[in-house]
Amino acid sequence: MIDILNLALPYFGLIFIGFACGKAKAxxxxxxxxMNFFLLYVSLPALLFGIMAKTPFAExxxxxxxxxxxxxxxxxxxxxxxxxxxxxxxxFREATLAxxxxxxxxxxxxxxxxxxxxxxxxxxxxxxxxxxxDSIFLFSIVPxxxxxxxxxxxxxxxxxxxxxxxxxxxxxxxxxAAGALAAGLHIHPPVAIDNTLLxxxxxxxxxxxxxxxxxxxxxxFGRMPWEVPGVIAIKLLIHPLVVxxxxxxxxxxxxxxxxxxxxxxxxxxxxxxxxxxxxxxxWVEPASVAVLxxxxxxxxxxxxVMWFIQTGRLAFP
Numbered sequence: 001m002i003d004i005l006n007l008a009l010p011y012f013g014l015i016f017i018g019f020a021c022g023k024a025k026a027x028x029x030x031x032x033x034x035m036n037f038f039l040l041y042v043s044l045p046a047l048l049f050g051i052m053a054k055t056p057f058a059e060x061x062x063x064x065x066x067x068x069x070x071x072x073x074x075x076x077x078x079x080x081x082x083x084x085x086x087x088x089x090x091x092f093r094e095a096t097l098a099x100x101x102x103x104x105x106x107x108x109x110x111x112x113x114x115x116x117x118x119x120x121x122x123x124x125x126x127x128x129x130x131x132x133x134d135s136i137f138l139f140s141i142v143p144x145x146x147x148x149x150x151x152x153x154x155x156x157x158x159x160x161x162x163x164x165x166x167x168x169x170x171x172x173x174x175x176x177a178a179g180a181l182a183a184g185l186h187i188h189p190p191v192a193i194d195n196t197l198l199x200x201x202x203x204x205x206x207x208x209x210x211x212x213x214x215x216x217x218x219x220x221f222g223r224m225p226w227e228v229p230g231v232i233a234i235k236l237l238i239h240p241l242v243v244x245x246x247x248x249x250x251x252x253x254x255x256x257x258x259x260x261x262x263x264x265x266x267x268x269x270x271x272x273x274x275x276x277x278x279x280x281x282x283w284v285e286p287a288s289v290a291v292l293x294x295x296x297x298x299x300x301x302x303x304x305v306m307w308f309i310q311t312g313r314l315a316f317p
Contacts, residue, residue: 004303004306004307004310005303007117007118007310008299008303008306009084011110011113011114011117011205011209012299012303014206014209014210014213015209015210015212015213015216015295016213017210017212017213018210018211018212018213018214018215018217019213019216019217020207020213020217021210021212021214021217022214022215022216022217022218023217023292027124027140029215029296032211032214032215032218033124035207035211036211038203038207039108039109039204039207039208040108040171040172041171042200043200043201043203043204043207043208044108044112044171044172044173044175044204044208044260045171045172045174046175046197046200046204047200047201047204048128048131048172048179049113049124049175049176049178049182049197050177050179050181050197050198050201051112051123051127051128051176051179052125052128052176052177052178052179052180052182052183053178053179053180053182053183053187054124055124055125055128055182055183056183057183057184057204059125060129060180060183061127061198062129062253062257063268064250064251064253065126065129065250065253065257065261066129066133067250068243068247068249068250068251068261069126069129069130069133069134069141069243069246069261069265070118070133070134070137070266071244071263072239072243072246072265073103073104073133073134073137073138073239073265074103074137075239075242076102076234076235076238076239076242076265076269077099077100077102077103077104077138077141077233078099078167079238080098080099080100080103080230080231080234080235081095081096081098081099081102082099083096083098083102083125083230083231083234084098084099084230084231085226085229087226087227087230088225088226088227088286089242090227090283091149092148092149093146093149093280093282093283094282094283095284096142096145096146096149096276097142097276097280097282097283098206098227098231098274098283098286098288099142100138100142100273100276100277101231101269101273101286101287101290101291101294102183102231102234102235102238102239102269103138103235103239104134104269104270104272104273105134105235105239105264105265105266105267105268105269105270106212106267106268106269106270106271107130107131107134107135107264107267107270108131108172108208108270108272109208109209109212109270109271110130110208110209110212110267110268111127111130111131111210111264111267112127112128112204112205113204113205113208113209114205114263114267114302115127115260115263115264118259118263118309118310119256119259119263120256120307122256122257123253123256123257123259123260123263124256125257126256126257126260126261126264127260127264128176128179128293130172130260130261130264131172131176132176132177135167135170135172135173136167136173137168139167139170140163140167141162141164142276143162143166144160144163146280146282147200150257164238166278170196173300173303182258188207211229212271212295213273216271216292216295217241221267224289224293225285225286227241227286228286228289228293229293231266231290231297232269232290232293232297235267235268235269235294236266236268236294236297236298236301236302237301239265239266240262240263240265240266240305242259242265243262243265244262244314247261247262247316251316252316253316255315255316258316259309259314259316262305262309262314263302263305263306263309266298266301266302266305267298267302268291268294268297268298268302269287269290269291269295270291270296271291273286273287273290273291274287274291
């Protein structure tokens with residue numbers, strides 16, 4: 001257990017340091033803009049490119065794994081929507097954002113660094129594939145469902161065009177695709193460029209975790225809506241359990257791949273849940289509470305999943 005704590009505490013420690021700094025210093029939220037830009041357009045893309053480029057292309061061709069993990073995310077999304085409608089009496093538009101909170105984990109800021117730390121280099125390919133598939137699904141389904149409730153939207157065709165544009169131009173998806181292409185064509189960057197990418201990759205996890213803590217600290221915390229505990233429970237407990245079952249159903253998969261899928265599913269609600277809620281001006285306060293409480297609750301749940309993985313209790317035949 002000491003080994004697990006030694007592994008988990010630096011990650012959660014950086015989040016808490018960022019949270020403490022966010023609470024202690026009255027620095028405007030706009031000060032995070034360049035740090036977020038660095039993460040989303042420079043450091044995390046370098047990390048995903050490096051992961052994909054150094055993975056044999058044959059390992060990336062794993063349709064059963066992609067189907068299983070995406071089905072897990074779809075299931076968590078749908079269950080959270082039902083909970084939002086049933087418990088919170090939410091509108092269809094609000095329930096869509098509740099579904100996003102229950103299905104979309106912090107796979108960008110926390111996922112890659114944590115998976116590589118827990119499972120090593122063998123977790124690189126499944127981490128990148130899960131990120132791409134989850135992002136494509138969720139960045140597609142949410143705008144489409146929101147468009148169904150938006151009478152002022154020009155047309156469904158316009159929405160589809162916007163969705164495709166957001167997916168194609170997403171810097172993280174673009175970098176992962178470029179890395180897969182480099183792996184397929186056996187392209188190796190010059191040493192100087194490779195070393196630069198390594199510097200950027202090493203900066204991704206600590207900067208992301210610190211920014212996560214600061215951003216959570218700056219989120220408003222209001223009342224706890226009835227549906228929020230249910231949505232958090234779906235994200236932290238039901239989602240990884242569903243993925244565990246799907247790994248057994250669609251497998252067998254190599255142990256690092258299956259364990260990576262469960263670990264990624266156990267991540268807390270992503271900061272993008274709040275960002276997207278604010279973008280659509282829907283379910284904003286509950287989204288903020290879900291991100292805040294979900295991040296703190298994951299100290300227990302995510303550390304437990306890490307313990308199960310490291311001790312071999314989460315084994316796949």
